[in-house]
Amino acid sequence: MAVDTQYGEAIWLDGVFHDPKEANTSVMSHAIHYGSGFFEGIRAYATPDGPAIFQLTEHIERLFRSCAFYHVTIPYTVEELVQATIDLVAKNGFESCYIRPFVFLGTPWQALMAKDTTVHVGISCWELGEYFDKGAGIRAKVASYRRVSSTMMPMQAKAAANYMNSQLLKGEAQRDGFDEAIALDMNGNVSEASVANLFMLKNGTIYTPSLDCSVLDGITRQVIMRLAQDQGYPVVERHIGRDELYVADEIFLTGTAAEITSVGEIDHIVINGGTRTVADELLDLYRQTVSGQLPQYADWLTHVTPAVAE
Structure with a gap:
């Protein structure tokens, strides 16, 4: 063959x-x-x-x-x-x-x-x-296109048609010289990036948009919430305003391809001097988890055994 x-x-x-x-x-x-x-x-x-x-x-x-x-x-x-x-x-x-x-x-x-x-x-x-270069925090912009509302299409479905919206978001960002787009929902709340969920750190608490903000309940999102909580970080799902992003302590994205990627700049505003301490901590923990180094998360892995490979 x-x-x-x-x-x-x-x-x-x-x-x-x-x-x-x-x-x-x-x-x-x-x-x-x-x-x-x-x-x-x-x-x-x-x-x-x-x-x-x-x-x-x-x-x-x-x-x-x-x-x-x-x-x-x-x-x-x-x-x-x-x-x-x-x-x-x-x-x-x-x-x-x-x-x-x-x-x-x-x-x-x-x-x-x-x-x-x-x-x-x-x-x-x-x-x-790497989906994103993790050597430095990526540059993002808030997109002019809004994330599709779940009153229009089921946003908890990972359907191909939904990604026409994502293409508009990503394409606009790249044409404007950014790495990624951040979408707002139809009510003006922060939703997510083109193909990744968003987290914001402020005063020791990690926030992420709630699912009613046209957010896909990402599996990596769920994993990061669990890992962060296990490290002692409070994690809160709520509505996040656009202006909160600019004064956050850290912003990072999560997804299967993105893993955990720090956002260093949004709309030409550097986020807290480019700080990425918690994002790097969680990325290190995530990579230990997926590479089988942490027994407490071993049941998240399905091994491709030699018996299957034969």
Whole structure:
């Protein structure tokens, strides 16, 4: 079998391993015409016991919830997709990688409400470095576009269509010379970045926007809240005003790709002289966790065992 230089030896699609160059779908798929797709982003990390997938079951369970919002039934169980993910990472031989499980509607495509349309499920993975340069805090701007309201679309669904909004946010930021965008919700409260949750430190307490601010309840968000609380930091979910960001002690973003990334500047205002003490502390703790160095969090890891790899 030919080996794709990016996606390894195989992509899992509808229960079968395919050469990545042959894992294709029709241009007449419902997902292409109407945006009917759902996905997850997961990471596997190198550990002393081989590669381990972080929060695997939690991510797959969220994939099922995302589909449920749109009345899409996945033709596999959570356990089957968990095992398929493990097998794929093992088959491709990656020590660490980014994993993308995805669900999309195929054909027939003509009806907007796709009652009889085929539901396809795929999983791919590839080696991924840093999403953001963590050598210095990134530069962000508050975007002119607002985050879509959950009264318009279910923002707890990790649906492909939601990411058109994210593309507008990120694109505007990059064209204006920034690394990332921070969105406000329809009421003017801080929501999140284009593909990451936001945290703010002020006077020893960590704050993060509450879910009613069009915030995806990120799995890394949940992990960081737990790690911070275990370190003794109070963590509060509440509405955050835009002006609070400029006078925060620290701002950082969290996500599967972003991990924990410090924000050093927003709208050309340097945040507290670029301080990133707590962000760096949590990043170090996070990396110890995902690399299997902290036994108290061992159940967050799913190891790709030699028995699976054979």
